[in-house]
Amino acid sequence: MLEVKDIDVFYADAQALYGVGLRVEEGEVVTLVGSNGAGKTTTLRAISGLRPISRGDLVFEGSSIAGLPAHGRAELGIALVPEGRELWPSLTVLENLELGCYSKTARKHRDESLERVFDLFPRLQERSKQVAGSMSGGEQQMVAIARALMTRPRLLMFDEPSLGLAPVIVTQVFSIIRRLAKEGLTILLVEQNLKKALEVADRGYVVETGSITLQGPAGELMANEGIRSAYLGI
Numbered sequence: 425m426l427e428v429k430d431i432d433v434f435y436a437d438a439q440a441l442y443g444v445g446l447r448v449e450e451g452e453v454v455t456l457v458g459s460n461g462a463g464k465t466t467t468l469r470a471i472s473g474l475r476p477i478s479r480g481d482l483v484f485e486g487s488s489i490a491g492l493p494a495h496g497r498a499e500l501g502i503a504l505v506p507e508g509r510e511l512w513p514s515l516t517v518l519e520n521l522e523l524g525c526y527s528k529t530a531r532k533h534r535d536e537s538l539e540r541v542f543d544l545f546p547r548l549q550e551r552s553k554q555v556a557g558s559m560s561g562g563e564q565q566m567v568a569i570a571r572a573l574m575t576r577p578r579l580l581m582f583d584e585p586s587l588g589l590a591p592v593i594v595t596q597v598f599s600i601i602r603r604l605a606k607e608g609l610t611i612l613l614v615e616q617n618l619k620k621a622l623e624v625a626d627r628g629y630v631v632e633t634g635s636i637t638l639q640g641p642a643g644e645l646m647a648n649e650g651i652r653s654a655y656l657g658i
């Protein structure tokens with residue numbers, strides 16, 4: 425479904441990605457893990473069209489999307505749940521969700537999509553008129569996921585969905601990810617919580633200082649000695 429081919433990304437003169445390559449097949453959950461500053465967010469931003477690539481290509485369902493602006497990629501079904509949620513804090517939950525269905529096709533399916541996200545997150549229906557900024561961290565993460573689902577994504581990318589959340593909420597977030605995967609959604613998951621990520625993923629990639637250094641089935645990565653000592657502390 426998605427192929428990231430040998431991409432370089434810069435911030436001004438500073439290179440953040442060096443020939444990063446990865447692929448995500450339809451229906452897969454793929455995780456991209458690595459420590460702070462490794463280039464995980466940059467990779468997701470490049471796929472979303474929020475950051476230009478200076479070399480390589482991005483192929484979605486057989487066609488290059490490298491020339492498409494971010495909203496064009498969203499129309500194709502590429503959605504991102506960004507690091508730090510990025511909600512509109514003074515708008516209500518419902519208004520935040522409505523902003524997820526700005527594209528023509530998404531707008532057409534608004535009611536159906538709302539029903540789906542309220543079924544996934546009953547709490548958001550109860551709180552639909554509350555301003556998003558006054559929700560708890562966990563609830564805000566749910567709003568961010570729900571907003572991305574309102575775009576009717578084919579590929580859903582998560583950037584550190586568990587960041588800053590209490591363990592019980594982290595478990596809830598991962599159970600939502602698992603449920604979406606079971607329903608057939610294709611997922612690219614960026615996480616620092618490597619253990620949780622590898623538990624839910626089919627395959628994984630490790631990124632270090634802007635390059636992919638290791639890849640394989642989740643079970644293999646979990647058993648990898650280097651990973652266990654570097655990321656799991658065991």
Ligand SMILES: Nc1ncnc2c1ncn2[C@@H]1O[C@H](COP(=O)(O)OP(=O)(O)OP(=O)(O)O)[C@@H](O)[C@H]1O
Binds near residue numbers: 439440458465507616
């Ligand atoms: N807006 C920016 N301007 C300049 N440099 C940036 C910018 N955003 C990221 N970088 C740099 O690019 C590199 C990769 O950053 P990135 O945010 O992709 O890492 P990350 O793996 O997501 O880290 P974290 O786990 O901390 O979120 C880092 O060296 C970072 O300092």
Ligand SMILES: [Mg+2]
Binds near residue numbers: 464466583
């Ligand atoms: Mg990041």
